Amino acid sequence: MRPPILSRDTKCVKLLSWNVNGLRALLKLDGFSALELAQREDFDILCLQETKLQDKDVEKIACLIDGYQNSFWTCSTSKLGYSGAAIISRIKPLSVKYGLGIEDHDSEGRLVTAEFDSFYLVCGYVPNSGDGLKRLSYRTTEWDVSLSNYLKELEKSKPVILTGDLNCAHQEIDIYNPGNKRSAGFTIEERESFEKNFLSKGFVDTFRKQHPGVVGYTYWGFRHGLRKTNKGWRLDYFLVSESIADQVHDSYIVPDVHGSDHCPIGLVLKL
Numbered sequence: 632m633r634p635p636i637l638s639r640d641t642k643c644v645k646l647l648s649w650n651v652n653g654l655r656a657l658l659k660l661d662g663f664s665a666l667e668l669a670q671r672e673d674f675d676i677l678c679l680q681e682t683k684l685q686d687k688d689v690e691k692i693a694c695l696i697d698g699y700q701n702s703f704w705t706c707s708t709s710k711l712g713y714s715g716a717a718i719i720s721r722i723k724p725l726s727v728k729y730g731l732g733i734e735d736h737d738s739e740g741r742l743v744t745a746e747f748d749s750f751y752l753v754c755g756y757v758p759n760s761g762d763g764l765k766r767l768s769y770r771t772t773e774w775d776v777s778l779s780n781y782l783k784e785l786e787k788s789k790p791v792i793l794t795g796d797l798n799c800a801h802q803e804i805d806i807y808n809p810g811n812k813r814s815a816g817f818t819i820e821e822r823e824s825f826e827k828n829f830l831s832k833g834f835v836d837t838f839r840k841q842h843p844g845v846v847g848y849t850y851w852g853f854r855h856g857l858r859k860t861n862k863g864w865r866l867d868y869f870l871v872s873e874s875i876a877d878q879v880h881d882s883y884i885v886p887d888v889h890g891s892d893h894c895p896i897g898l899v900l901k902l
Contacts, residue, residue, distance in 0.1 A: 632842070634881050642902040643880060644722070644747075647674040648754065650796040650850075650867060650893035654682040654715075657890045658692070668888065669696045672897065675721050676745075678754035680796045682706075682715035695719055703745060705729045709738035716795065718745045718754050731781050736774060744785070749902055750875065751785045755795040760815035767815070770798075771824040779828035786833075790872035792900070793834065796850075796893065797868050799825045801836065804846060805865035816866060834870040837882035837898060847884045850893045858889075869898040878902070 637643055647668075651657045658665070669677070677699065684692075689704045699719045707714040718727075724745035730737030741756045758774055760767040785791050799821045803809035806817055815821075830836065838847065848863025857863065869882055881899040888895050 633883060637880055637899065644676065644900050644902060645674045646676045646678065646794065646869070646898045647672055647895050648678040648794040648867060648869065649895035650680040650756070650891060652681050652891040652893065654679065654684055655688065660890050663890050665696050669699065672885070674897065676752065677719040678794050679717040680754065680756035682717055683712050684715050685711055703727045703743050705740040705743050707738065707740040714739045714741055714756055716741055716743050716754050716756050718743045718752065720745065722747060731777050733777055736777055750789055751791045753782065753791060753793045755793060755797065757796065757798040759798050760818065760821060764813065764815055764818065767818060767820060771820045775824045775828045779832055782834070783832060786872055790875040793870040794868065796866055798866055800864045800866060801825050807862040816864060829870055833873045835873055835876040837869045837871055837879045840876065841879065841882050849884055849896055853892050867893060867896045869896065875900065
């Protein structure tokens, strides 16, 4: 299923993205090592979501992995120990920006943008519509629209990669039980918003492009042992500007890495 590894003289960048569902808890887990993950996957850039850190925690783990000296963290200020996103990189970015520049969206620490030579990388943690779909309207009519506009503005100067937990199983193939259309992450409104604000605007779902008919999940609820029976959802994505979609060598899921209710996803982009 995976394409052959690129030769050493092929210029490329390797990205990994992971909703860690609490970074402090993950780092305390027996047998988990961020350094071992870096050595195994050999990524250039790591994107994290749902770190649940405060600024004071970041100071203690600012250099999470040896050799990855560039790290950029955003934390929720409206609700402590909630949300949070980060980009950790071997490559020094040209610039870094936090949030969308819209106060109503930015207090929860959901977005970090790093500019590199040939692309912008946006690490995002899209709001969950929540119990009783309390935030469904906010998410589909405000957040998604603002994020889409932001990405299209960035794209005027160079291609964009959006990665992270986008909290939407876009198609029925992306969820083990497509029967419940009122589950947060699989409502018709969220799926239509995902299509309208991202895919129809020229962003390519790299995993689905490479693996059209493959069932691959990135999230399994902790309850009922859903991971063991592979009853999951695909909520984590690498979306890329159409202009660089053909440069994607590999877009893949890393399901054997545990420690969160999500698993990492990877992207190899030829430069």
